[in-house]
Amino acid sequence: MNKPNGPYGFETLSIHAGAAPDPTTGARVTPIYQTTAFVFDDAEHAASLFNLQTWGYIYSRIGNPTVSVLEERIATLEGGRGAIATASGHAAQMLVAFSLMRAGDHLVAGNKLYGGSVTQFTRTFAKFGWDCTLVDPDEPLNFERAIRPETKAIFIEGLANPGGIVVDIEAVAAIAHRAGIPLIVDNTLATPYLCRPFEWGADIVVHSTTKYLSGHGNAMGGVVVDSGRFDWSQNDKFPNLAKPEPAYHGLTFHETFGDLALTAHGHAVGLRDLGACMAPMNAFLTITGSETLPLRMQRHVENAQCVAEFLESDPRVAWVSYAGLEANKYRALARKYLPKGAGAVFTFGVKGGYEVGRRVVEGCELFSHLANVGDTRSLIIHPASTTHRQLNETQQIAAGAGPDVVRLSIGLETVGDLIADLDQALAQASEQVKAAE
Amino acid sequence: MNHDAYPDSYIRAILDGVKTIAMVGASPNWNRPSFFAMKYLQIKGYRVIPVNPAAVGQEILGERVYGSLAEVPGAIDMVDIFRNSEAAGPIADAAIEAGAKVVWMQLGVRNDAAAARGEQADLRVVMNRCPKIEYGRLNGELAWSGVNTGIISSKRRKQGA
Ligand SMILES: Cc1ncc(COP(=O)(O)O)c(C=O)c1O
Numbered sequence: 001m002n003k004p005n006g007p008y009g010f011e012t013l014s015i016h017a018g019a020a021p022d023p024t025t026g027a028r029v030t031p032i033y034q035t036t037a038f039v040f041d042d043a044e045h046a047a048s049l050f051n052l053q054t055w056g057y058i059y060s061r062i063g064n065p066t067v068s069v070l071e072e073r074i075a076t077l078e079g080g081r082g083a084i085a086t087a088s089g090h091a092a093q094m095l096v097a098f099s100l101m102r103a104g105d106h107l108v109a110g111n112k113l114y115g116g117s118v119t120q121f122t123r124t125f126a127k128f129g130w131d132c133t134l135v136d137p138d139e140p141l142n143f144e145r146a147i148r149p150e151t152k153a154i155f156i157e158g159l160a161n162p163g164g165i166v167v168d169i170e171a172v173a174a175i176a177h178r179a180g181i182p183l184i185v186d187n188t189l190a191t192p193y194l195c196r197p198f199e200w201g202a203d204i205v206v207h208s209t210t211k212y213l214s215g216h217g218n219a220m221g222g223v224v225v226d227s228g229r230f231d232w233s234q235n236d237k238f239p240n241l242a243k244p245e246p247a248y249h250g251l252t253f254h255e256t257f258g259d260l261a262l263t264a265h266g267h268a269v270g271l272r273d274l275g276a277c278m279a280p281m282n283a284f285l286t287i288t289g290s291e292t293l294p295l296r297m298q299r300h301v302e303n304a305q306c307v308a309e310f311l312e313s314d315p316r317v318a319w320v321s322y323a324g325l326e327a328n329k330y331r332a333l334a335r336k337y338l339p340k341g342a343g344a345v346f347t348f349g350v351k352g353g354y355e356v357g358r359r360v361v362e363g364c365e366l367f368s369h370l371a372n373v374g375d376t377r378s379l380i381i382h383p384a385s386t387t388h389r390q391l392n393e394t395q396q397i398a399a400g401a402g403p404d405v406v407r408l409s410i411g412l413e414t415v416g417d418l419i420a421d422l423d424q425a426l427a428q429a430s431e432q433v434k435a436a437e
Numbered sequence: 438m439n440h441d442a443y444p445d446s447y448i449r450a451i452l453d454g455v456k457t458i459a460m461v462g463a464s465p466n467w468n469r470p471s472f473f474a475m476k477y478l479q480i481k482g483y484r485v486i487p488v489n490p491a492a493v494g495q496e497i498l499g500e501r502v503y504g505s506l507a508e509v510p511g512a513i514d515m516v517d518i519f520r521n522s523e524a525a526g527p528i529a530d531a532a533i534e535a536g537a538k539v540v541w542m543q544l545g546v547r548n549d550a551a552a553a554r555g556e557q558a559d560l561r562v563v564m565n566r567c568p569k570i571e572y573g574r575l576n577g578e579l580a581w582s583g584v585n586t587g588i589i590s591s592k593r594r595k596q597g598a
Contacts, residue, residue, distance in 0.1 A: 008589055018580065021593040053473045054480055055578040063581060071583030082584040249468050256470040258544035258567060263583055 010077065010193065015291045018072030032284045033065040052251065052268055062272050066280040070287050074213065074223050077192040077290070078205050081228025082263030084270065085221060085283060089188060089208020090120055091276035092222030093155075096184060096204060098274060099240055099265050100152045103129030108146045109155040110137035111398045112165045115388030117186070118395060121155070136398065140171040147179045152237060153204075154183050158197055158337060159190040161373065162383045162400055162407040163346035164321030166333035173201030180235045188212070189343050189373070193297040200337065203230040204262070209286050211374025215296050219285035221278050224266055228259035241265055247273070296376070296412060301341025303418065304410040310419045311348050316426045321400065322346035344411075345373045347383075349404040350426065352433055357406045358382060359429035366413060366421040378411035378418055440552060440564050445587070448571050451539050451561055455514035456484060458568075459506055459537070461528050462519030463487030465497050470543070470567075471519040472497070477569040486513070506531040515539035517568060518546055526551040533558045543567055 008016075019030050038057040040046035048054040057063050067085050075083035086092040097107065109121055111134035121132040135142035143154050154176045156167045169185060176183040182203035187195060191212045197205050207213055209221035232241040232254040241261050244250035247269055254261040271277050278286075301324070308322035323334035324342035334342045350356045360380075361369055367380040371387050381387065388401035396402055410418065438447070458478060463471045463485075475485045475498055486509055487497045493504040503509050506516065506528070516532035518525045518541065525542050529551035532540045540555045542548065542564040552562040573579035574586045577594045 013589070016589045016591070017585075020577070020588075020590055023577075023594055026593050048476060048480065051467070051473075053476045055573045055581050057581060063583070065581070068581050068583050072580050072585055075583065075585035076587075080585060082582070084583055244468075251468050252470075255545075256473060258565075258570070260570065260582075260584060267582060 011294045013076050014073075014293050017076035018069040019287065030066055030069045030284065030287055032280050033060075034280050035064075036060050052248070052256075052264070060280065061275060061277045062267055064277070064280050064283070066287070067278050067283040070209075070278070070283045070290070071223065073287060073290055074192075074207065074209070075225050077293070078187070078225045079192075079196055079198045079227075080205065080225040081259050083223050083225045084263060084266035085209070085223050085278040086271070087222065087276040087278055088220045089186075089206065089210055089222040090116065091274070092206045092208070092224045093117065093120060093186075095266055095270040095274060095276065096206060096224045097125065097130060097153075098270055099262055100182070100238060101128075101130050102239070104150060105129075106131045106133065106148050106151045107153055107155060108133050108135060108143050108151055110143075110157065110160070110167060111135060111395070112137055112160040112167070112400055113157050113186070114161040114188075115383065115391055115396075115399060115401060117157075118388075118399065119390045123390075134395075134398075137165075137167040137172070140168050140175060143172055144175045144179075147175075147181070151179065151181060153181050155186070156183070157186040157189065158195055158202075159187075159323075159343045160400070161189055161345060162387070162405065164323050164328060164330060164342075165400055166323050166330040166337055166342070168333055169195075169197055169200040169202055169337060173203075176203070177201070180237060182230045189345050190338060191293060191297055193294050194301070194338050194340050194343060198227045198229075203227050210372070212297065212300070213293065214282075214286040214289040215293065215374060215376065216285070216289055217372055217375035217377060219282040219289075221282050221286050224262075226262040226266075228262075230262075232261055240269075245269065297341070297344075299412050300344035300410060303412065303415045304344035304346065304408075305341065306415045307408065307410050307418055307422070308346060311422070314423075314426065316351055316430055318349040318351045318404070320346070320348040345407065345409045347400060347405045347407045350406065350429070352430070353404045356429045356433050357404055359432055360406060360422070360425045363425035363428045364421055365424070366417060367408070367425075373407075373409035375409065376412045378413055378421075379409040381407050383407050438552075438556065438562065440547070440549070440562070443563065443566070445575060447561070448563065448566070449575050451515070451541075451563065452568065452572055452575065455539055457486065457511070457513055458483050458515045458517050459486045459488050459509055459513045459532075459535075460517045460519060461488045461506065463489050463492075463497055463502070464519075465489075465492050465495055465502075474517070474519075474543075474567060474569045477572070481572060485517075506535045509535070513537045515541055517541045517543065519543050520546065522546050522548045529555050529562075533560060539563070541566070541568060544570075
């Protein structure tokens with residue numbers, strides 16, 4: 001009796017999707033298959049596996065049973081067809097670009113992105129001959145204007161890091177589809193609990209699972225999720241998927257695997273040749289984390305809303321950029337795309353600018369000063385000097401990471417304790433600056 | 438039958454029920470999708486008989502190639518069509534003629550008129566699907582490739598089947 005996904009709720013799928021009891025031992029929790037390779041039945045079986053003529057495991061760089069459970073889990077939560085887990089979020093971005101692009105091709109991305117992604121797209125992708133144009137996502141038509149004949153995808157963060165920014169996913173998807181290219185959404189900060197980009201027309205989702213999906217700040221990881229809806233053969237833009245693949249003896253992925261083309265290519269060519277596979281141990285930690293995703297996200301956004309409201313009403317604070325606040329520029333978009341809450345990563349600026357901001361970061365006792373988001377612990381950082389450091393000042397301001405900006409990632413602690421910690425840090429910082437004057 | 442969304446039970450009953458599959462458009466080239474499907478179905482215990490007028494007299498994976506469904510000796514349970522949607526029409530008619538119980542059109546192949554004729558003649562029809570993918574999905578093998586199989590169960594599942 002196999003029911004389809006439809007009738008099951010998100011909480012049920014968070015715990016059960018992809019994970020059945022171990023066929024051999026009956027172990028209920030997914031075992032950590034800490035092995036590099038898998039035996040073949042005979043030479044013929046080995047040949048069939050290497051030719052992709054049968055399903056099965058060969059070598060953990062291409063596929064591993066613990067990792068596949070996580071892949072199916074996230075594919076299901078996003079409502080996608082399949083997924084490819086990678087060593088990190090950046091590896092996922094690299095892998096999806098590799099499946100879509102060749103040297104001389106072009107990508108259009110929003111300029112409100114995690115700083116590391118801006119650097120990856122504009123500096124490192126250039127070394128592969130992939131050109132990238134960054135545009136302001138507040139005006140979706142900016143994407144249309146930047147598209148060229150050799151453009152192969154649009155990339156956005158739906159809810160952008162460092163914070164408060166929401167992009168009109170549906171409008172950007174329509175622009176991508178008019179140009180015959182897919183929309184890729186980095187859904188790291190929203191997670192499929194708060195937003196499912198495929199429901200708004202996105203074709204591919206990527207995550208840094210390092211963040212909320214694992215959720216405990218203990219495992220690097222990334223994932224590419226394919227909706228299975230993009231027709232790779234509608235034009236001649238995607239030879240990697242729609243034309244015979246020389247690296248697989250002329251196999252054509254789209255014709256052979258249909259709506260699983262990108263999932264198959266990402267494993268059989270992407271992971272095989274780029275090598276950035278997820279470790280089974282990290283997959284295990286991320287599987288465990290994903291089981292409580294709905295509960296954690298509920299509390300993350302509840303806490304974030306309280307902290308944002310506290311800061312907004314505090315006279316020492318100059319501004320707060322959180323799309324959950326009524327006055328926020330992105331409130332209407334957040335209502336549409338993030339009805340359960342506007343995430344838990346956001347930014348604020350203190351009166352007195354950079355110097356006071358720096359002292360607030362250093363003065364916190366509960367908030368950890370480190371470069372991550374999406375942990376059970378609350379985190380604080382000054383993006384301009386850290387996560388967005390490689391950007392020039394214009395890019396920093398465009399990305400919402402100007403010199404006065406402090407970024408928070410609100411954790412699961414008692415919210416009153418978080419507010420008290422920020423309160424004392426703000427008080428200390430203002431006094432120190434006053435004393436120095 | 439709603440040909441946009443088949444229930445798992447429908448596909449499972451077909452794959453459990455058929456033994457002999459005539460594969461129309463089977464290619465002798467090992468990197469063609471039909472070759473993949475044929476090889477996989479053989480591994481899973483099905484007898485697959487290739488039909489391809491351009492390869493008559495050759496062998497594919499140990500099976501002799503026939504020029505048409507009418508030439509295939511013995512009973513055919515299912516006809517698996519690796520041709521375009523238009524060509525699938527007359528092939529479906531030939532499948533009815535040959536006494537097949539199932540007409541299966543591959544990924545990207547869909548001919549609703551032919552499906553209606555098949556169903557009229559009491560055949561079960563599947564369109565725009567691959568039996569290799571469906572078999573793997575329903576038997577837990579596709580999950581090995583990071584695919585959303587849609588299967589949720591707290592029971593120990595049999596491996597591969
Ligand atoms: C929105 C977003 N995307 C991608 C990444 C990169 O992920 P990873 O650090 O796992 O490579 C990050 C990391 O900070 C991020 O916040």
